[in-house]
Amino acid sequence: MKLFIFFALTFIFNFYSYASDLPNTPVPGGIATISIGQFSTAPLVKYKGKRVMTIQDNNNWYALVGIGLSESPGQKHLDVHIATTKNKIDFNIKNHKYESQYITLKTNKHVNLSKANLDRHYKEKARSRTALNNWQEIPLSTITLKSPTKGVISSPFGLRRFYNKQPRKPHSGIDIAAPTGTPIYAPLAGTVTEEGNFFFNGNVIFIDHGHGLITMYCHQDENLVKKGQKVKQGDLIGKVGSTGRVTGPHLHWGVSLNGNMVDPLLLTPELREKAHK
Ligand SMILES: [Zn+2]
Incomplete structure (x- = not known):
């Protein structure tokens, strides 16, 4: 086989x-x-x-x-x-070993959640899950993505992370560090299926490209698209910011395929080349 x-x-x-x-x-x-x-x-x-x-x-x-x-x-x-x-x-x-990362946050607000914040987080998590598991019967002409923003990859996919020494889920996307306000563009055509201000993800939007390929954009300074809006590849969708659980301005970019977060670099040759330089 x-x-x-x-x-x-x-x-x-x-x-x-x-x-x-x-x-x-x-x-x-x-x-x-x-x-x-x-x-x-x-x-x-x-x-x-x-x-x-x-x-x-x-x-x-x-x-x-x-x-x-x-x-x-x-x-x-x-x-x-x-x-x-x-x-x-x-x-x-096959097996693959990802690296570990230790992150220190100034406060424990995003580490030990209050009851109100935890309740809020669960509701937002359900909205994320729905958006990430959607299926649209749209045949794709390409699955090659353009880089959504200019910047430096400050944290790769798959890192096993510890916040203030407490283990958390591995990094399910990549971080692209860029100054606040840096434009973010749609890497491929799709429909905005969810957006809002989430406790961890800050200003976040989800774009459904069809056939189970969904991308998400976190910590934006501003969301510039609305739920239900159709976007073309290269359309302005938001701006880099530092909303939610962050240590500085960056775009956390997630790519989901059949409901599983995968390494965005696998579909983005432009960024892959940059990362390997
Ligand atoms: Zn991230």
């Missing part, structure tokens, strides 16, 4: 522009690209009961599977429905 995936990927890298920038990184927080086969009707692919993005090229279908940061390595499977047939395709999640 591994060999099969390898050949399928070699095929994609060689022939298809949309996939040339897509590394196959079947690790927690990564994306697995899996060949489904040639079918005249679109396959319906699910991972752990959730719809997965599929892309057709040259009659061959591929599934792009977002893998959760908390998933354990090992053999997994996709459920594939084609017309009236059902089958399973196995794939493997």
Whole structure:
């Protein structure tokens, strides 16, 4: 099976522009690209009961599977429905070790939450979850994202973080440090499905690009788009700020695929090149 995936990927890298920038990184927080086969009707692919993005090229279908940061390595499977047939395709999640980071905050307001703040946070978390798990049947012409803002990556994806020495969830996005007011642009066309001022995320917006690809923008000085608004790639959507749980102005950028936060750099060659310089 591994060999099969390898050949399928070699095929994609060689022939298809949309996939040339897509590394196959079947690790927690990564994306697995899996060949489904040639079918005249679109396959319906699910991972752990959730719809997965599929892309057709040259009659061959591929599934792009977002893998959760908390998933354990090992053999997994996709459920594939084609017309009236059902089958399973196995794939493997490899191990990956992310670095640790220790962050000191001036106050414990965002570490030990009051009852009121905790209640508020739970409500906002539910809104985030709904936005991140949405499915829109929109075929994507590209999954290559443009960098949403200019700046320096100050914190990579996957860091295991400690706030005032207390362990918290690993970093589920990347931080791009930039001065307050720096414009933020839509990296791909989509619809704003949620926005607001959240306790941890500050001024936040969620953009749904279709087929389970959703991006989020946190700590903005200002949200410049409204819920329900359609945006094109390159549209101004907000400004870098320091609202919510932060130590300085930056954009926390999250990318979700089938409800799992994945490393934004995997879909953003522009930023990947910068990070590796
Ligand atoms: Zn962040």
